[in-house]
Amino acid sequence: GEDVEQSLFLSVREGDSSVINCTYTDSSSTYLYWYKQEPGAGLQLLTYIFSNMDMKQDQRLTVLLNKKDKHLSLRIADTQTGDSAIYFCAEERGYSTLTFGKGTMLLVSP
Amino acid sequence: GAVVSQHPSRVICKSGTSVKIECRSLDFQATTMFWYRQFPKKSLMLMATSNEGSKATYEQGVEKDKFLINHASLTLSTLTVTSAHPEDSSFYICSAPRQGTGEQYFGPGTRLTVT
Numbered sequence: 488g489e490d491v492e493q494s495l496f497l498s499v500r501e502g503d504s505s506v507i508n509c510t511y512t513d514s515s516s517t518y519l520y521w522y523k524q525e526p527g528a529g530l531q532l533l534t535y536i537f538s539n540m541d542m543k544q545d546q547r548l549t550v551l552l553n554k555k556d557k558h559l560s561l562r563i564a565d566t567q568t569g570d571s572a573i574y575f576c577a578e579e580r581g582y583s584t585l586t587f588g589k590g591t592m593l594l595v596s597p
Numbered sequence: 598g599a600v601v602s603q604h605p606s607r608v609i610c611k612s613g614t615s616v617k618i619e620c621r622s623l624d625f626q627a628t629t630m631f632w633y634r635q636f637p638k639k640s641l642m643l644m645a646t647s648n649e650g651s652k653a654t655y656e657q658g659v660e661k662d663k664f665l666i667n668h669a670s671l672t673l674s675t676l677t678v679t680s681a682h683p684e685d686s687s688f689y690i691c692s693a694p695r696q697g698t699g700e701q702y703f704g705p706g707t708r709l710t711v712t
Contacts, residue, residue: 518699529603529690530641530703537699575640583629583694583701587640 493576493588500596505563507591509576512557516578519552520585521561524573533561533574563593571595600624601693603704610681611712617677618707620647620691626671627693632664635688635706647674647691681711 492510499505511519517538522530536543536550536559543550549562563570573590580586604619620630628649633641645666646654653666663685665677678685688708694701 520699520701522703527706527708529705530692532700532702535699535701579699579701582646584631584643584646585641585692585701586643589640 491576491578491586491588493574493591495589496592496594498594498596499566501566501568503566505561505566505570505593505595507561507563507574507576507593509559509561509588510557511559511576511578511586513578513580513586514554514557516580518579519550519559520575520577520579521548521550521559522575522577522587524575524590530575566593566595568595568597599705600695601691601702601704603691603707605707606705607708607710609710609712612682613680615677615679616681616709617675618689618691618709620674620676620693620704622672622693622702625693625695627674628671628696629694630668630674631692632666632674632676633690633692635690641690644676647676649674678709681709683711685709686711 520535521533524530547564551560573592575590576588577585602621610616630647632644635641644659647666647668649668655661668674690706692703
């Protein structure tokens with residue numbers, strides 16, 4: 488298919504790790520992205536990974552890329568209530584145009 | 598801090614009027630910017646690619662005469678919703694890629710309500 492797929496909802500407890508998964512479709516994507524959107528706000532670039540990398544770590548965030556399976560994941564360590572938001576996975580399909588998944592709503596409970 | 602700004606953040610207008618939304622890259626030049634539309638609880642839909650110095654490229658199904666795009670400078674793109682109707686009510690977000698990197702930044706969005 489042509490869609491970027493994400494699970495719609497994830498609930499975790501504060502202090503746990505969160506893992507948000509995404510599958511994409513274009514094996515020629517150069518970059519893959521994770522964005523965070525809080526209610527009524529725009530998209531905040533969390534991290535991105537170049538397609539020739541398998542992993543990228545940035546403080547509490549770890550991105551894993553499996554190109555063979557076209558699978559991307561975002562792990563948030565020590566999840567906090569402030570991490571509650573919608574997380575979008577996106578792939579670049581050439582000329583910087585991005586195709587987004589429908590977003591995963593992360594709910595962090597105290 | 599923000600690297601892409603949008604103005605206004607929210608606007609209410611009457612049916613039949615036109616509304617202009619500005620998107621600015623704050624600390625880098627952007628020869629290309631993108632305009633997206635987001636429906637409630639939905640993903641972002643790419644509307645068009647704004648190209649500095651040339652015509653915008655519209656996605657299939659997006660009316661170019663209704664959504665006018667002007668990329669007047671390397672830091673400013675504008676989207677004008679002409680003859681707005683209630684079905685145009687939506688959240689409009691722009692983005693700008695920082696050339697030479699993989700970074701692409703989004704503006705804070707503009708909530709348009711057409712009454």
